[in-house]
Amino acid sequence: MSKHPAGGYLAAGGYLAAGGYLAAGGYHPAGQKELHSDWAIIAQDQLAEECRKTESLSQLEELRVRTLGKKGQLTALLRRLGDLPSEQRRDAGARLNHLKQSLEAILAARAEVLEEAAISRRLLAERVDVTLPGFQVRVGHRHPLCRTLEGIEDIFLSLGFDIVEGPEVEWDSNNFEALNMPAEHPARDMWDTYYITERMLLRTHTSPVQIRTMKTRKPPIRVIAPGITYRHEAIDATHMDIFYQVEGLVVDRGISFANLKGVLSLFVAEAFGPERITKFVPSYFPFTEPSAEMMVSCGLCGGEGCSGCGHSGWLEIMGCGQVHPQVLRNCGIDPEDFTGFAFGMGVERIAMLRFNIPEIRLFLENDSQFLKQFP
């Protein structure tokens, strides 16, 4: 295809050159021949044909300039309108303008087609292999223990429990004595203890925070006390000398054993799912009475019994009980007026059950292969 398609239909092969109604066969100079409307149609067809042959917007622009530009052929014709007698000029002008509009429309339509084609070509060129890997974003992981602990805390926060804290290095008096275990009390052997001095120790449970709370706050009390606790204990797959606990304490008028069962059952439903049921069996802690061990139906076997739950269908989750009257008295609270309940759970144990983690040692080891499993 030539660069100047057909040399311009208006100029050479066009209806104007051949039988052009203005130039040759028209009224000028002989001027008698009728201006034939077919010419306009031929001109349009020819332009359309030229348009189709253009392959780029620049070629189309050239065509537009040759036809409708300042020096274009149709423009030249329009200029020559003035040469016509006035009675013919109006009619010829109207025809030519009509023709011009038609030609513009043809050019615009082609321009649109070509533009779309150009965009398509660019997009094709810009195409990427979507299977190439994205740039890796390095995102860290939350520790499963923190995740579990915060989950537990959030449940109790939503139930109106305040979070309170106590020191990890405690006085013997708060860790044992005030909890109804005077010196050499046999129950002290339930907690093997790390000592700093004769009177100072690493708390063996979060229960001393109960004492601190009852001595500083007046009932109604509704608190949990999360934190690290320590036991002088040999380390193995299920025992650690350092572990996290969440203590809970409610003291108010009319608090009953039924309230303990109600709150802790609700906690289990929130933490493990509503399908898990709870069972309370008698137990012993010097600072609660009646004391209980709360059990939750095994999630692996649904209570049928499996190796995960020692074939009992139940998992021990926490110790709990009604606050012992002597503990209330030790904190200056009259047990005839106020009653309460308390509970304490091991966070590692709950995390192990939740995430099916087989070894307690994994938590403090912080192996990246372990941590990255918990987003």
Added chain:
Amino acid sequence: MKIPYSWLEEINGRLPSPGELADLLLSAGLEVEETLPLACPFSKVVTARIIAMETIPGDLHNLLVRVEAGSLGNFQVVSGAPNLAVGLVAPLALPGSILPGLVIERRTFNGLESEGMLCSRAELGLEKELLPLGEEGVAVLPEESPLGADLGGLLTLPDTLFTIKVTANRPDWNSVLGIAREIAVFTGEPLRPLLEFHGREDPTPASTLVAVEVEDPLLCLRYLATVICDTRIQPSPLWMAGRLWKSGMRPISNVVDATNYVMLEVGQPLHAFDLDQVTERRIVVRRARPEETLVTLDGANRTLAGSVLLIADPQKPLGIAGVMGGLNSEMTSATRNLVLESAFFQNASIRRTSRLLGLKTEASERFVRGVSHHSVEEGSRRATAMLSTLAGGRVPAGRVDCGQPPPPKRLRLRPERTNQVLATDLSREEIYTSLDRLGFSPTGATVFEVESPPWRQDLHEEVDLIEDIARLIGYDRVPRRMPAGPLRRGQEPPWRRKWPEWRSFLLGQGLTEVVTAPLVPPEWNTFTFLKVDQPLASTIDARGQALADRPSMVLRNPISPERSALRLSLLPSLLQVVATNQHRGHPLFGCVELGKAYRWRGEEELPDEPRLLALAVAVRTEADWQGGIREMSFFRLKGWLETLFNEELRFQTIPYEHALHPGRSAALFHKDRLVGVFGEVGPALGKRFALKEGVLLAEIAIESFLAQAMPLFQSFSRFPAADRDIALVVSTDTPYSQWEQVIREAGGPLLEEVAFFDRYQGENIPPGTISLAFSLRFRNSERTLAEAEINRAMVSIECSLADLGAVLRSR
């Protein structure tokens, strides 16, 4: 404790199946940790006595043995065992008997018929403790064993063994009788009488044979002594050996076994010793004298302290009361006369002694938990009779008894209080029935008066009775109810609200949250990190030297040196995490922990436990596959810290020796308080943890950054800003911060932002100098900036910079 099902069955009579019994015990508060079926490894094995033996012609190895097996008749067997002797009682496997890996049949040896097999212990598949005699050949059974009796039956096999966890408040449950009693409370079936023994009585009063003197009646509340004369030490009968073995005790001899058996049965530790070794046959219960020594039964020579209670005679100590006897009065095969001690020692005293000597025994553990006057009397009575029966001794009449049991404890129980505490609606009748079944003998019209059974030492106040009623009716009877109270969300400490924000930022940068142990090797506390969260003056002295650390806290009783000190900083713990992961070949990019450090404040005050945010991150440059570079460096970490704590933070060179890289570390100040430290690990520390790549560390006390200010709107200018760049060449000796400050001060109110964008050293820059380039943004809050305004500000900046020796490079 371990209890065979068959023993309970003997006392309780009909029992539910082992599985159901375990459930019953659980609901009573006795957790069954294990239910172990004990199989009988053999069948059709009976006791038989050898009555004759003859050699077999042509067979040098075997003998033809004739045995009698009671009502089963006599048998002849061919046996090659080396210990065969007429009169010996041995297990005989009859034809059809199945032993582990062996079926016994009638066989013919050299034309002689053998009607079974005399078995060794190993062939029977039994533990050595159960049949200790005759290891070299056929098992030797006690002479008194009934003949023709089924050996499995004598050992009560098969059986089921419970391992029961007994809570510290119920020492009475540490016995078969105690558990049986509890089962009876729950089943309502009465107990059967215990197997009674009747010894040979001797009219001689025991008090003429032994005298007891208790010097310290507070530590020894009761001392009962009985005497058994002319005893014969020999193996225990099979049924008793079987029970002891199942209960986890090694059968030794009739005398030792009898005391152990009664201890298991009624819970009372008993001590039998050689009466003839007691000088003047006078027993003195007294405290040890300073530096007094005693060789105990385990062979250890122990130096005793004044708090230790002793069993002694007028000349020497004979044993440590409630813990372990002395070697000097041990019973031997020569012992003829023995004294049996059944005592009630104060539990606190025994606990103290046991901890002091580092010696825990079955007896000491039981005394620590507590015995009762009831168990003292029952133990003495039953063990004395049993000893006399089994060891063939005579029992002199009566006993020597020091100490008086107190009257039974009386308690009150209000039915309405019971229903309040349990949120139940138990009727008076039901409460009465419960108290009665529990053995409390209730009386009274409105309030129940009850009497503590003699074996219960744990009842002190009303709530103890309420718990027992709850146990008996079952905790399932208590409903589930939410407590009344205002509806609101709980409150949390400020750090807990803030921490998740900081953590998500750091996790987004690629750090992983870790939790490390606060117990560390003491060496870690010697690394000189800045002790953050201190007023400056308390950590650095006038010469810029770090003050000596306060002593770090060390445990008195660590389980290992690696976990013996409370940490002063989290940084060594984090380095250990980084190092461990590096050495395992899957390095962490970085880790962060929010944890505590512990600082000693003396014996009279609990230590300080500041909460610190610590992080460790590898110095690393990484490229993506298109060539983009991501770099972790000192300044990236600094950027994180500035982003996290975008308050008035001041970074300052650390002026003294430090575990971090001296040229790449800084102290962090907030309002003249040293709040943090950060920088690259120094070479010594890197070597200590064998780090394979550079590590950046930071530790910040978060307390100062917890104030939660509510942001308030401030108006801002909508007029356009204008940017100008400025580059200056300055001496490398002046810190960057000085130049930025000069620009800010000279720029006046129109200078809105100073952005540092280039630092260049090298070509075209004289040595010892450096080029710094800034982009300055000007804006007028009231109108569009005029060119002249900007120029004036720029001139002012340039002049100030030039005054301080900066050379302007370009505009």
